Amino acid sequence: MKILTAHQTHALDQATLQAQGISSDALMERAATACTTWLLDQLQPAFTTPFHIFCGPGNNGGDGLAIARQLHAAGYTPQVWLLPATKHSPDFLLNRQRLPPQISCTELSARTMPALPPEAVALDALFGTGLSRPLVGLAADIVAHLNQSGATLLAVDVPSGLFADSSQPAGSPVVQARYTLSFELPKLAFLLPQNAGFVGDWTVLPIGLDADFIHKEAVDNHFVDAGFLRGRLPQRGKFSHKGTFGHALLLAGSYGKMGAAVLAARACLHSGIGLLTVRVPAVGYDILQISAPEAMVLPDPAREFVTELPELKPYAAVGMGPGLGQEASTAEVLRQLLQNASGRPLVLDADALNLLATHRELLELLPPNSLLTPHPKEFERLTGEPAPGDYHRLEQLRNFCTQYRCYCVLKGAYTALGTPDGPVYFNSTGNPGMASGGSGDVLTGVLLALRADKRLSPLDAALLGIFAHGRAGDLAAAETGQAGLTASDLIRYIGPALQELTGG
Numbered sequence: 001m002k003i004l005t006a007h008q009t010h011a012l013d014q015a016t017l018q019a020q021g022i023s024s025d026a027l028m029e030r031a032a033t034a035c036t037t038w039l040l041d042q043l044q045p046a047f048t049t050p051f052h053i054f055c056g057p058g059n060n061g062g063d064g065l066a067i068a069r070q071l072h073a074a075g076y077t078p079q080v081w082l083l084p085a086t087k088h089s090p091d092f093l094l095n096r097q098r099l100p101p102q103i104s105c106t107e108l109s110a111r112t113m114p115a116l117p118p119e120a121v122a123l124d125a126l127f128g129t130g131l132s133r134p135l136v137g138l139a140a141d142i143v144a145h146l147n148q149s150g151a152t153l154l155a156v157d158v159p160s161g162l163f164a165d166s167s168q169p170a171g172s173p174v175v176q177a178r179y180t181l182s183f184e185l186p187k188l189a190f191l192l193p194q195n196a197g198f199v200g201d202w203t204v205l206p207i208g209l210d211a212d213f214i215h216k217e218a219v220d221n222h223f224v225d226a227g228f229l230r231g232r233l234p235q236r237g238k239f240s241h242k243g244t245f246g247h248a249l250l251l252a253g254s255y256g257k258m259g260a261a262v263l264a265a266r267a268c269l270h271s272g273i274g275l276l277t278v279r280v281p282a283v284g285y286d287i288l289q290i291s292a293p294e295a296m297v298l299p300d301p302a303r304e305f306v307t308e309l310p311e312l313k314p315y316a317a318v319g320m321g322p323g324l325g326q327e328a329s330t331a332e333v334l335r336q337l338l339q340n341a342s343g344r345p346l347v348l349d350a351d352a353l354n355l356l357a358t359h360r361e362l363l364e365l366l367p368p369n370s371l372l373t374p375h376p377k378e379f380e381r382l383t384g385e386p387a388p389g390d391y392h393r394l395e396q397l398r399n400f401c402t403q404y405r406c407y408c409v410l411k412g413a414y415t416a417l418g419t420p421d422g423p424v425y426f427n428s429t430g431n432p433g434m435a436s437g438g439s440g441d442v443l444t445g446v447l448l449a450l451r452a453d454k455r456l457s458p459l460d461a462a463l464l465g466i467f468a469h470g471r472a473g474d475l476a477a478a479e480t481g482q483a484g485l486t487a488s489d490l491i492r493y494i495g496p497a498l499q500e501l502t503g504g
Protein backbone atom coordinates (compact mmCIF):
# COMPACT_ATOMS: atom_id res chain seq x y z
CA MET A 1 0.00 0.00 0.00
CA LYS A 2 1.20 3.49 -0.72
CA ILE A 3 1.38 6.01 2.10
CA LEU A 4 0.19 9.41 0.87
CA THR A 5 0.91 12.75 2.47
CA ALA A 6 -2.03 14.88 3.68
CA HIS A 7 -1.55 16.98 0.54
CA GLN A 8 -1.67 13.93 -1.72
CA THR A 9 -4.73 12.64 0.16
CA HIS A 10 -6.64 15.79 -0.77
CA ALA A 11 -5.58 15.37 -4.41
CA LEU A 12 -6.79 11.75 -4.27
CA ASP A 13 -10.11 13.00 -2.94
CA GLN A 14 -10.50 15.33 -5.93
CA ALA A 15 -9.34 12.70 -8.43
CA THR A 16 -11.95 10.29 -7.06
CA LEU A 17 -14.75 12.83 -7.44
CA GLN A 18 -13.73 13.46 -11.06
CA ALA A 19 -13.10 9.86 -12.05
CA GLN A 20 -16.30 8.55 -10.52
CA GLY A 21 -18.46 11.57 -11.30
CA ILE A 22 -19.73 11.81 -7.74
CA SER A 23 -20.25 14.77 -5.43
CA SER A 24 -18.02 15.38 -2.43
CA ASP A 25 -20.90 14.83 -0.01
CA ALA A 26 -21.47 11.40 -1.57
CA LEU A 27 -17.84 10.51 -0.84
CA MET A 28 -18.27 11.82 2.70
CA GLU A 29 -21.33 9.60 3.06
CA ARG A 30 -19.22 6.59 2.02
CA ALA A 31 -16.56 7.49 4.58
CA ALA A 32 -19.16 7.90 7.30
CA THR A 33 -20.89 4.65 6.38
CA ALA A 34 -17.58 2.81 6.62
CA CYS A 35 -17.05 4.23 10.13
CA THR A 36 -20.58 3.55 11.31
CA THR A 37 -20.46 -0.03 10.00
CA TRP A 38 -17.15 -0.62 11.75
CA LEU A 39 -18.48 0.85 14.99
CA LEU A 40 -21.57 -1.32 15.02
CA ASP A 41 -19.74 -4.49 13.89
CA GLN A 42 -16.67 -4.21 16.10
CA LEU A 43 -17.96 -2.54 19.26
CA GLN A 44 -21.45 -4.08 19.11
CA PRO A 45 -22.72 -1.22 21.26
CA ALA A 46 -25.95 -1.51 23.26
CA PHE A 47 -28.70 0.89 22.13
CA THR A 48 -28.23 2.68 25.44
CA THR A 49 -24.55 3.44 24.73
CA PRO A 50 -23.95 7.17 25.15
CA PHE A 51 -22.34 8.28 21.86
CA HIS A 52 -20.80 11.75 21.95
CA ILE A 53 -19.62 13.07 18.62
CA PHE A 54 -17.23 16.03 18.59
CA CYS A 55 -17.20 17.85 15.27
CA GLY A 56 -14.74 20.42 13.95
CA PRO A 57 -15.47 22.95 11.19
CA GLY A 58 -14.11 21.04 8.19
CA ASN A 59 -14.81 17.77 6.44
CA ASN A 60 -13.62 15.76 9.41
CA GLY A 61 -16.47 17.38 11.32
CA GLY A 62 -18.71 16.68 8.32
CA ASP A 63 -17.85 12.98 8.65
CA GLY A 64 -18.81 13.18 12.33
CA LEU A 65 -22.20 14.75 11.51
CA ALA A 66 -22.95 12.09 8.91
CA ILE A 67 -21.99 9.34 11.38
CA ALA A 68 -24.31 10.89 13.97
CA ARG A 69 -27.18 10.82 11.46
CA GLN A 70 -26.43 7.19 10.56
CA LEU A 71 -26.22 6.09 14.21
CA HIS A 72 -29.56 7.81 14.83
CA ALA A 73 -31.06 5.96 11.86
CA ALA A 74 -29.73 2.70 13.34
CA GLY A 75 -31.63 3.33 16.57
CA TYR A 76 -28.96 4.99 18.73
CA THR A 77 -29.13 8.33 20.54
CA PRO A 78 -25.92 10.17 19.67
CA GLN A 79 -25.22 13.66 20.99
CA VAL A 80 -23.32 16.09 18.77
CA TRP A 81 -20.93 18.74 20.05
CA LEU A 82 -19.74 21.44 17.66
CA LEU A 83 -16.52 23.39 17.87
CA PRO A 84 -17.38 27.06 17.23
CA ALA A 85 -15.67 28.45 14.12
CA THR A 86 -16.00 31.41 11.78
CA LYS A 87 -15.91 29.33 8.60
CA HIS A 88 -17.10 25.83 7.78
CA SER A 89 -16.59 23.52 4.81
CA PRO A 90 -19.59 23.20 2.43
CA ASP A 91 -19.99 19.50 3.26
CA PHE A 92 -19.94 20.26 6.96
CA LEU A 93 -22.78 22.73 6.42
CA LEU A 94 -24.72 20.28 4.25
CA ASN A 95 -24.49 17.55 6.88
CA ARG A 96 -25.33 20.03 9.60
CA GLN A 97 -28.56 20.73 7.70
CA ARG A 98 -29.22 17.03 7.26
CA LEU A 99 -28.92 16.33 10.97
CA PRO A 100 -32.35 15.22 12.22
CA PRO A 101 -33.77 17.68 14.77
CA GLN A 102 -34.16 14.85 17.29
CA ILE A 103 -30.35 14.69 17.66
CA SER A 104 -29.10 16.95 20.41
CA CYS A 105 -26.53 19.34 18.90
CA THR A 106 -24.72 21.80 21.15
CA GLU A 107 -22.05 24.36 20.48
CA LEU A 108 -19.08 23.78 22.76
CA SER A 109 -17.72 26.46 25.05
CA ALA A 110 -15.53 26.42 28.12
CA ARG A 111 -18.75 26.16 30.15
CA THR A 112 -20.51 23.48 28.09
CA MET A 113 -18.05 20.58 28.14
CA PRO A 114 -20.14 17.41 28.33
CA ALA A 115 -19.74 14.98 31.20
CA LEU A 116 -18.37 11.76 29.70
CA PRO A 117 -19.03 8.63 31.75
CA PRO A 118 -16.58 5.71 31.30
CA GLU A 119 -19.18 3.76 29.30
CA ALA A 120 -19.45 6.61 26.76
CA VAL A 121 -18.04 6.28 23.27
CA ALA A 122 -16.60 9.62 22.14
CA LEU A 123 -15.96 10.15 18.44
CA ASP A 124 -13.22 12.62 17.69
CA ALA A 125 -14.20 14.29 14.40
CA LEU A 126 -12.60 17.62 15.26
CA PHE A 127 -9.72 17.74 12.79
CA GLY A 128 -8.34 15.31 10.23
CA THR A 129 -5.87 15.75 7.40
CA GLY A 130 -6.73 19.45 7.17
CA LEU A 131 -5.01 20.26 10.47
CA SER A 132 -2.90 23.30 9.67
CA ARG A 133 -1.39 24.20 13.05
CA PRO A 134 -1.17 22.87 16.58
CA LEU A 135 -4.35 23.08 18.65
CA VAL A 136 -4.77 25.94 21.12
CA GLY A 137 -7.64 27.53 23.04
CA LEU A 138 -10.99 25.77 23.18
CA ALA A 139 -9.90 22.98 20.77
CA ALA A 140 -6.98 22.20 23.07
CA ASP A 141 -9.29 22.24 26.10
CA ILE A 142 -11.67 19.77 24.46
CA VAL A 143 -8.81 17.43 23.65
CA ALA A 144 -7.63 17.57 27.27
CA HIS A 145 -11.21 16.95 28.42
CA LEU A 146 -11.54 13.92 26.13
CA ASN A 147 -8.16 12.49 27.14
CA GLN A 148 -8.88 12.58 30.84
CA SER A 149 -12.49 11.39 30.54
CA GLY A 150 -12.02 7.61 30.62
CA ALA A 151 -14.51 7.25 27.74
CA THR A 152 -13.64 5.05 24.76
CA LEU A 153 -12.11 7.49 22.28
CA LEU A 154 -12.43 6.78 18.61
CA ALA A 155 -10.65 9.06 16.15
CA VAL A 156 -12.13 9.60 12.72
CA ASP A 157 -9.32 9.48 10.12
CA VAL A 158 -6.59 10.95 12.37
CA PRO A 159 -6.52 11.73 16.12
CA SER A 160 -7.13 15.48 16.29
CA GLY A 161 -3.98 17.50 16.81
CA LEU A 162 -1.80 14.89 15.11
CA PHE A 163 -0.30 15.85 11.76
CA ALA A 164 -0.62 12.98 9.28
CA ASP A 165 2.96 13.17 8.07
CA SER A 166 5.03 15.52 10.19
CA SER A 167 5.80 16.21 13.85
CA GLN A 168 3.72 18.45 16.02
CA PRO A 169 5.66 20.51 18.56
CA ALA A 170 6.43 18.57 21.74
CA GLY A 171 3.61 18.81 24.26
CA SER A 172 0.99 20.19 21.86
CA PRO A 173 -2.45 18.67 22.48
CA VAL A 174 -3.41 15.49 20.60
CA VAL A 175 -6.33 13.13 21.15
CA GLN A 176 -5.22 9.84 22.72
CA ALA A 177 -7.50 7.54 20.78
CA ARG A 178 -8.26 3.93 21.67
CA TYR A 179 -9.07 3.32 18.00
CA THR A 180 -8.36 5.28 14.84
CA LEU A 181 -10.48 4.64 11.76
CA SER A 182 -8.69 5.90 8.70
CA PHE A 183 -9.72 5.90 5.05
CA GLU A 184 -8.29 3.77 2.24
CA LEU A 185 -4.55 4.09 3.09
CA PRO A 186 -2.58 4.36 6.32
CA LYS A 187 -0.93 7.60 7.38
CA LEU A 188 2.79 7.85 8.04
CA ALA A 189 2.13 9.14 11.57
CA PHE A 190 0.53 5.80 12.53
CA LEU A 191 3.79 3.91 12.02
CA LEU A 192 6.07 5.92 14.28
CA PRO A 193 6.68 4.96 17.92
CA GLN A 194 6.31 8.56 19.11
CA ASN A 195 2.61 8.48 18.11
CA ALA A 196 1.63 5.12 19.62
CA GLY A 197 -0.13 6.82 22.54
CA PHE A 198 -2.31 8.90 20.18
CA VAL A 199 -3.27 6.46 17.45
CA GLY A 200 -4.19 3.35 19.46
CA ASP A 201 -5.31 0.44 17.28
CA TRP A 202 -5.70 1.78 13.77
CA THR A 203 -7.72 0.37 10.93
CA VAL A 204 -7.90 1.37 7.31
CA LEU A 205 -11.43 1.33 5.89
CA PRO A 206 -11.70 1.06 2.11
CA ILE A 207 -14.00 3.72 0.63
CA GLY A 208 -13.36 3.20 -3.07
CA LEU A 209 -10.92 6.07 -3.67
CA ASP A 210 -9.51 6.24 -7.21
CA ALA A 211 -7.18 3.25 -7.69
CA ASP A 212 -5.70 4.74 -10.85
CA PHE A 213 -4.54 7.88 -9.03
CA ILE A 214 -3.05 5.77 -6.24
CA HIS A 215 -1.27 3.57 -8.78
CA LYS A 216 0.29 6.53 -10.61
CA GLU A 217 1.18 8.74 -7.65
CA ALA A 218 4.88 8.68 -6.67
CA VAL A 219 5.36 8.30 -2.92
CA ASP A 220 8.21 8.32 -0.42
CA ASN A 221 6.74 5.62 1.82
CA HIS A 222 5.04 2.26 1.40
CA PHE A 223 3.22 -0.04 3.81
CA VAL A 224 3.95 -3.69 3.10
CA ASP A 225 1.01 -5.98 3.74
CA ALA A 226 0.47 -9.60 2.71
CA GLY A 227 -1.23 -8.60 -0.53
CA PHE A 228 1.83 -6.60 -1.56
CA LEU A 229 4.14 -9.63 -1.35
CA ARG A 230 1.96 -12.69 -1.83
CA GLY A 231 3.34 -14.84 -4.63
CA ARG A 232 6.59 -12.87 -4.94
CA LEU A 233 8.73 -15.75 -3.65
CA PRO A 234 9.19 -18.11 -6.61
CA GLN A 235 8.41 -21.77 -6.11
CA ARG A 236 11.32 -24.21 -6.08
CA GLY A 237 11.52 -25.78 -9.55
CA LYS A 238 11.06 -29.51 -9.83
CA PHE A 239 14.63 -30.09 -11.03
CA SER A 240 16.31 -27.61 -8.74
CA HIS A 241 19.28 -28.77 -6.67
CA LYS A 242 21.15 -27.29 -3.74
CA GLY A 243 23.31 -25.22 -6.07
CA THR A 244 20.19 -23.46 -7.35
CA PHE A 245 19.60 -21.71 -4.05
CA GLY A 246 23.13 -20.62 -3.35
CA HIS A 247 25.86 -21.32 -0.83
CA ALA A 248 25.99 -18.75 1.96
CA LEU A 249 28.80 -17.89 4.34
CA LEU A 250 27.96 -16.64 7.83
CA LEU A 251 30.61 -15.07 10.08
CA ALA A 252 29.24 -15.02 13.60
CA GLY A 253 29.80 -15.79 17.25
CA SER A 254 32.44 -15.19 19.88
CA TYR A 255 33.15 -16.65 23.30
CA GLY A 256 29.91 -16.42 25.32
CA LYS A 257 27.82 -15.45 22.28
CA MET A 258 27.72 -18.60 20.22
CA GLY A 259 23.96 -18.67 20.60
CA ALA A 260 23.66 -15.76 18.17
CA ALA A 261 25.60 -17.73 15.55
CA VAL A 262 23.43 -20.80 16.14
CA LEU A 263 20.18 -18.82 15.80
CA ALA A 264 21.29 -17.05 12.62
CA ALA A 265 22.58 -20.31 11.11
CA ARG A 266 19.43 -22.24 11.93
CA ALA A 267 17.22 -19.43 10.62
CA CYS A 268 19.21 -19.40 7.37
CA LEU A 269 18.80 -23.17 7.02
CA HIS A 270 15.05 -22.81 7.50
CA SER A 271 14.78 -20.07 4.86
CA GLY A 272 15.62 -22.05 1.77
CA ILE A 273 19.40 -21.76 1.55
CA GLY A 274 21.08 -24.42 -0.62
CA LEU A 275 24.26 -24.73 1.45
CA LEU A 276 25.51 -22.90 4.50
CA THR A 277 29.02 -22.58 5.86
CA VAL A 278 29.55 -20.87 9.19
CA ARG A 279 32.78 -19.25 10.26
CA VAL A 280 33.01 -19.26 14.04
CA PRO A 281 35.87 -18.92 16.50
CA ALA A 282 37.38 -22.31 17.39
CA VAL A 283 35.45 -22.38 20.67
CA GLY A 284 32.23 -22.60 18.66
CA TYR A 285 33.10 -25.59 16.52
CA ASP A 286 31.33 -28.33 18.51
CA ILE A 287 28.45 -26.05 19.39
CA LEU A 288 27.65 -25.33 15.74
CA GLN A 289 28.15 -28.88 14.54
CA ILE A 290 25.76 -30.20 17.16
CA SER A 291 23.09 -27.51 17.03
CA ALA A 292 23.02 -27.04 13.24
CA PRO A 293 24.14 -30.32 11.66
CA GLU A 294 22.99 -29.19 8.21
CA ALA A 295 25.62 -26.42 8.22
CA MET A 296 29.32 -26.83 7.49
CA VAL A 297 31.65 -25.23 10.01
CA LEU A 298 34.94 -23.49 9.25
CA PRO A 299 36.54 -22.82 12.64
CA ASP A 300 38.75 -19.76 12.88
CA PRO A 301 42.36 -20.33 14.02
CA ALA A 302 41.64 -18.09 17.01
CA ARG A 303 39.76 -19.52 19.96
CA GLU A 304 37.41 -16.71 21.01
CA PHE A 305 36.93 -14.34 18.06
CA VAL A 306 36.82 -14.47 14.31
CA THR A 307 40.18 -13.20 13.05
CA GLU A 308 40.49 -14.48 9.49
CA LEU A 309 38.27 -14.17 6.44
CA PRO A 310 37.83 -17.45 4.55
CA GLU A 311 38.32 -17.58 0.76
CA LEU A 312 35.09 -16.08 -0.60
CA LYS A 313 35.02 -17.81 -3.98
CA PRO A 314 32.45 -20.55 -3.17
CA TYR A 315 29.87 -18.23 -1.70
CA ALA A 316 26.83 -16.58 -3.26
CA ALA A 317 26.24 -14.25 -0.30
CA VAL A 318 27.92 -13.41 3.00
CA GLY A 319 26.38 -12.51 6.35
CA MET A 320 28.38 -11.08 9.21
CA GLY A 321 27.65 -9.85 12.68
CA PRO A 322 25.54 -11.83 15.15
CA GLY A 323 27.44 -12.33 18.40
CA LEU A 324 30.73 -11.44 16.70
CA GLY A 325 32.33 -9.13 19.26
CA GLN A 326 34.34 -6.06 18.35
CA GLU A 327 37.99 -7.11 18.49
CA ALA A 328 40.42 -5.19 16.29
CA SER A 329 41.21 -8.37 14.37
CA THR A 330 37.50 -8.86 13.65
CA ALA A 331 37.32 -5.29 12.32
CA GLU A 332 40.14 -6.27 9.95
CA VAL A 333 38.07 -9.24 8.75
CA LEU A 334 35.20 -6.87 8.04
CA ARG A 335 37.50 -4.56 6.07
CA GLN A 336 38.71 -7.47 3.96
CA LEU A 337 35.14 -8.64 3.41
CA LEU A 338 34.05 -5.21 2.20
CA GLN A 339 37.06 -4.94 -0.10
CA ASN A 340 36.79 -8.45 -1.55
CA ALA A 341 33.04 -8.97 -1.78
CA SER A 342 33.23 -8.56 -5.60
CA GLY A 343 29.52 -8.09 -6.07
CA ARG A 344 28.43 -10.78 -3.59
CA PRO A 345 25.41 -9.65 -1.57
CA LEU A 346 26.33 -8.78 2.02
CA VAL A 347 24.09 -8.84 5.09
CA LEU A 348 25.63 -6.93 8.01
CA ASP A 349 24.16 -7.00 11.51
CA ALA A 350 24.93 -6.37 15.17
CA ASP A 351 28.69 -6.13 15.86
CA ALA A 352 29.49 -5.83 12.15
CA LEU A 353 27.46 -2.59 12.33
CA ASN A 354 29.10 -1.53 15.57
CA LEU A 355 32.49 -2.07 13.93
CA LEU A 356 31.39 0.07 10.97
CA ALA A 357 30.40 2.77 13.45
CA THR A 358 33.70 2.71 15.33
CA HIS A 359 35.89 2.32 12.21
CA ARG A 360 34.01 4.87 10.13
CA GLU A 361 36.42 4.68 7.20
CA LEU A 362 34.93 1.24 6.55
CA LEU A 363 31.60 2.85 5.67
CA GLU A 364 33.21 4.20 2.50
CA LEU A 365 33.99 0.61 1.46
CA LEU A 366 30.38 -0.60 1.70
CA PRO A 367 29.56 -2.30 -1.61
CA PRO A 368 26.36 -1.03 -3.27
CA ASN A 369 23.21 -2.97 -2.37
CA SER A 370 24.63 -4.15 0.96
CA LEU A 371 21.87 -4.96 3.45
CA LEU A 372 22.33 -3.58 6.98
CA THR A 373 20.01 -4.52 9.85
CA PRO A 374 20.45 -2.10 12.78
CA HIS A 375 18.07 -1.63 15.67
CA PRO A 376 17.63 2.07 16.54
CA LYS A 377 20.63 2.18 18.89
CA GLU A 378 22.91 0.56 16.30
CA PHE A 379 21.53 2.96 13.69
CA GLU A 380 22.36 5.91 15.92
CA ARG A 381 25.91 4.63 16.19
CA LEU A 382 26.07 4.29 12.39
CA THR A 383 24.89 7.84 11.74
CA GLY A 384 26.95 9.17 14.62
CA GLU A 385 24.19 11.51 15.79
CA PRO A 386 21.09 10.93 17.93
CA ALA A 387 17.71 11.54 16.30
CA PRO A 388 15.53 14.07 18.15
CA GLY A 389 12.39 12.32 16.87
CA ASP A 390 11.07 9.56 14.65
CA TYR A 391 10.61 11.80 11.59
CA HIS A 392 14.21 12.91 11.90
CA ARG A 393 15.35 9.28 12.17
CA LEU A 394 13.38 8.46 9.05
CA GLU A 395 15.16 11.21 7.13
CA GLN A 396 18.48 9.94 8.48
CA LEU A 397 17.54 6.49 7.17
CA ARG A 398 16.73 7.89 3.73
CA ASN A 399 19.95 9.91 3.63
CA PHE A 400 22.08 7.01 4.84
CA CYS A 401 20.70 4.64 2.20
CA THR A 402 21.03 7.10 -0.67
CA GLN A 403 24.54 8.12 0.43
CA TYR A 404 25.86 4.55 0.70
CA ARG A 405 23.57 3.07 -1.99
CA CYS A 406 22.54 0.41 0.52
CA TYR A 407 19.43 -1.19 2.00
CA CYS A 408 19.03 -0.56 5.70
CA VAL A 409 16.51 -2.34 7.92
CA LEU A 410 15.64 -0.10 10.87
CA LYS A 411 14.20 -2.73 13.21
CA GLY A 412 11.29 -2.39 15.62
CA ALA A 413 7.51 -2.38 15.41
CA TYR A 414 6.76 -1.49 11.75
CA THR A 415 10.38 -2.16 10.77
CA ALA A 416 11.38 0.37 8.11
CA LEU A 417 13.46 -0.69 5.10
CA GLY A 418 15.41 2.18 3.57
CA THR A 419 16.47 1.74 -0.07
CA PRO A 420 19.23 3.25 -2.24
CA ASP A 421 16.77 5.31 -4.29
CA GLY A 422 14.99 6.78 -1.26
CA PRO A 423 11.61 5.08 -0.80
CA VAL A 424 11.05 3.52 2.62
CA TYR A 425 8.99 0.35 3.11
CA PHE A 426 7.25 -0.22 6.46
CA ASN A 427 6.59 -3.80 7.50
CA SER A 428 3.20 -4.82 8.85
CA THR A 429 3.96 -8.12 10.61
CA GLY A 430 5.48 -8.89 14.01
CA ASN A 431 4.53 -8.33 17.61
CA PRO A 432 6.06 -7.22 20.93
CA GLY A 433 6.77 -10.87 21.79
CA MET A 434 9.70 -10.49 19.40
CA ALA A 435 11.29 -7.85 21.62
CA SER A 436 13.64 -10.36 23.23
CA GLY A 437 17.26 -11.35 22.65
CA GLY A 438 17.98 -13.33 19.50
CA SER A 439 15.08 -12.18 17.31
CA GLY A 440 17.44 -10.00 15.30
CA ASP A 441 19.91 -12.85 14.81
CA VAL A 442 17.09 -14.87 13.29
CA LEU A 443 16.33 -12.03 10.88
CA THR A 444 19.96 -11.99 9.74
CA GLY A 445 19.78 -15.68 8.91
CA VAL A 446 16.55 -15.30 6.97
CA LEU A 447 17.87 -12.35 4.98
CA LEU A 448 21.14 -14.13 4.23
CA ALA A 449 19.28 -17.06 2.69
CA LEU A 450 17.09 -14.81 0.56
CA ARG A 451 20.02 -12.65 -0.61
CA ALA A 452 21.84 -15.84 -1.70
CA ASP A 453 18.84 -16.75 -3.88
CA LYS A 454 19.71 -15.31 -7.30
CA ARG A 455 16.08 -15.34 -8.39
CA LEU A 456 15.27 -12.45 -6.06
CA SER A 457 16.09 -8.76 -6.45
CA PRO A 458 17.76 -7.12 -3.44
CA LEU A 459 14.52 -5.28 -2.68
CA ASP A 460 12.29 -8.34 -2.87
CA ALA A 461 14.72 -10.42 -0.80
CA ALA A 462 14.71 -7.78 1.93
CA LEU A 463 10.95 -7.22 1.88
CA LEU A 464 10.13 -10.93 1.86
CA GLY A 465 12.60 -11.67 4.65
CA ILE A 466 11.40 -8.89 6.93
CA PHE A 467 7.75 -9.75 6.35
CA ALA A 468 8.24 -13.51 6.83
CA HIS A 469 10.28 -12.94 10.01
CA GLY A 470 7.44 -10.89 11.54
CA ARG A 471 4.81 -13.30 10.28
CA ALA A 472 6.74 -16.17 11.87
CA GLY A 473 6.59 -14.18 15.10
CA ASP A 474 2.83 -13.80 14.77
CA LEU A 475 2.31 -17.49 14.01
CA ALA A 476 4.58 -18.49 16.89
CA ALA A 477 2.93 -16.10 19.36
CA ALA A 478 -0.45 -17.66 18.58
CA GLU A 479 1.02 -20.83 20.06
CA THR A 480 3.34 -19.55 22.80
CA GLY A 481 1.79 -16.21 23.74
CA GLN A 482 3.91 -13.08 23.40
CA ALA A 483 5.76 -13.44 26.70
CA GLY A 484 6.58 -17.06 25.94
CA LEU A 485 7.95 -16.35 22.48
CA THR A 486 11.66 -17.04 21.99
CA ALA A 487 13.89 -16.58 18.99
CA SER A 488 14.01 -20.37 18.61
CA ASP A 489 10.20 -20.41 18.29
CA LEU A 490 10.49 -17.91 15.44
CA ILE A 491 12.70 -20.30 13.52
CA ARG A 492 10.09 -23.06 13.65
CA TYR A 493 7.59 -20.81 11.87
CA ILE A 494 9.77 -19.27 9.18
CA GLY A 495 9.02 -22.13 6.79
CA PRO A 496 5.24 -21.69 7.02
CA ALA A 497 5.61 -17.89 6.80
CA LEU A 498 7.69 -18.16 3.62
CA GLN A 499 5.31 -20.74 2.20
CA GLU A 500 2.45 -18.24 2.47
CA LEU A 501 4.39 -15.86 0.22
CA THR A 502 5.36 -18.48 -2.35
CA GLY A 503 3.92 -18.07 -5.84
CA GLY A 504 2.01 -20.72 -7.73
Ligand SMILES: NC(=O)C1=CN([C@@H]2O[C@H](COP(=O)(O)OP(=O)(O)OC[C@H]3O[C@@H](n4cnc5c(N)ncnc54)[C@H](OP(=O)(O)O)[C@@H]3O)[C@@H](O)[C@H]2O)[C@@H](O)CC1
Nearest residue numbers: 013028031058059060127128129130131132133134157183
Ligand atom coordinates in the same frame (compact mmCIF):
# COMPACT_ATOMS: atom_id res chain seq x y z
N1 LIG B 1 -9.75 11.75 0.91
C1 LIG B 1 -10.28 11.21 1.98
O1 LIG B 1 -9.67 10.34 2.53
C2 LIG B 1 -11.57 11.69 2.53
C3 LIG B 1 -11.58 12.62 3.56
N2 LIG B 1 -12.65 12.91 4.28
C4 LIG B 1 -12.54 13.66 5.51
O2 LIG B 1 -12.07 14.95 5.27
C5 LIG B 1 -11.10 15.29 6.24
C6 LIG B 1 -10.28 16.44 5.81
O3 LIG B 1 -11.16 17.52 5.77
P1 LIG B 1 -10.67 19.03 5.63
O4 LIG B 1 -9.69 19.12 4.54
O5 LIG B 1 -11.88 19.85 5.52
O6 LIG B 1 -9.88 19.27 6.95
P2 LIG B 1 -10.26 19.11 8.52
O7 LIG B 1 -9.27 18.17 9.08
O8 LIG B 1 -11.67 18.81 8.72
O9 LIG B 1 -9.94 20.55 9.14
C7 LIG B 1 -9.92 21.72 8.34
C8 LIG B 1 -10.60 22.83 9.05
O10 LIG B 1 -10.03 22.99 10.34
C9 LIG B 1 -9.38 24.26 10.42
N3 LIG B 1 -8.18 24.08 11.21
C10 LIG B 1 -7.07 23.39 10.88
N4 LIG B 1 -6.20 23.36 11.89
C11 LIG B 1 -6.78 24.05 12.89
C12 LIG B 1 -6.37 24.37 14.22
N5 LIG B 1 -5.19 23.95 14.70
N6 LIG B 1 -7.19 25.10 14.97
C13 LIG B 1 -8.36 25.51 14.50
N7 LIG B 1 -8.80 25.25 13.25
C14 LIG B 1 -8.01 24.52 12.46
C15 LIG B 1 -9.15 24.68 9.03
O11 LIG B 1 -9.07 26.07 8.97
P3 LIG B 1 -7.79 26.83 8.42
O12 LIG B 1 -6.60 25.95 8.49
O13 LIG B 1 -8.10 27.14 7.00
O14 LIG B 1 -7.68 28.04 9.27
C16 LIG B 1 -10.39 24.12 8.35
O15 LIG B 1 -11.49 24.93 8.60
C17 LIG B 1 -10.36 13.99 6.42
O16 LIG B 1 -9.57 13.95 7.56
C18 LIG B 1 -11.54 13.04 6.47
O17 LIG B 1 -12.08 13.01 7.78
C19 LIG B 1 -13.93 12.24 3.95
O18 LIG B 1 -14.99 13.02 4.25
C20 LIG B 1 -14.01 11.83 2.49
C21 LIG B 1 -12.82 11.11 2.00
Ligand SMILES: Nc1ncnc2c1ncn2[C@@H]1O[C@H](COP(=O)(O)OP(=O)(O)O)[C@@H](O)[C@H]1O
Nearest residue numbers: 411412413430431432434435437438439440441
Ligand atom coordinates in the same frame (compact mmCIF):
# COMPACT_ATOMS: atom_id res chain seq x y z
N1 LIG C 1 7.27 -4.48 19.30
C1 LIG C 1 7.70 -5.15 18.21
N2 LIG C 1 6.86 -5.38 17.19
C2 LIG C 1 7.29 -6.04 16.10
N3 LIG C 1 8.55 -6.51 15.94
C3 LIG C 1 9.42 -6.31 16.92
C4 LIG C 1 9.05 -5.63 18.11
N4 LIG C 1 10.13 -5.57 18.90
C5 LIG C 1 11.14 -6.19 18.25
N5 LIG C 1 10.72 -6.65 17.06
C6 LIG C 1 11.54 -7.33 16.04
O1 LIG C 1 12.44 -8.24 16.68
C7 LIG C 1 13.77 -8.08 16.15
C8 LIG C 1 14.70 -7.61 17.27
O2 LIG C 1 15.98 -7.41 16.76
P1 LIG C 1 17.20 -6.95 17.67
O3 LIG C 1 16.82 -5.75 18.45
O4 LIG C 1 18.39 -6.88 16.81
O5 LIG C 1 17.31 -8.17 18.67
P2 LIG C 1 18.58 -9.03 19.09
O6 LIG C 1 19.79 -8.20 18.93
O7 LIG C 1 18.34 -9.39 20.51
O8 LIG C 1 18.57 -10.23 18.21
C9 LIG C 1 13.65 -7.09 14.99
O9 LIG C 1 13.46 -7.77 13.78
C10 LIG C 1 12.41 -6.29 15.35
O10 LIG C 1 11.77 -5.77 14.22
Ligand SMILES: [K+]
Nearest residue numbers: 124127158160
Ligand atom coordinates in the same frame (compact mmCIF):
# COMPACT_ATOMS: atom_id res chain seq x y z
K1 LIG D 1 -10.16 13.37 14.01
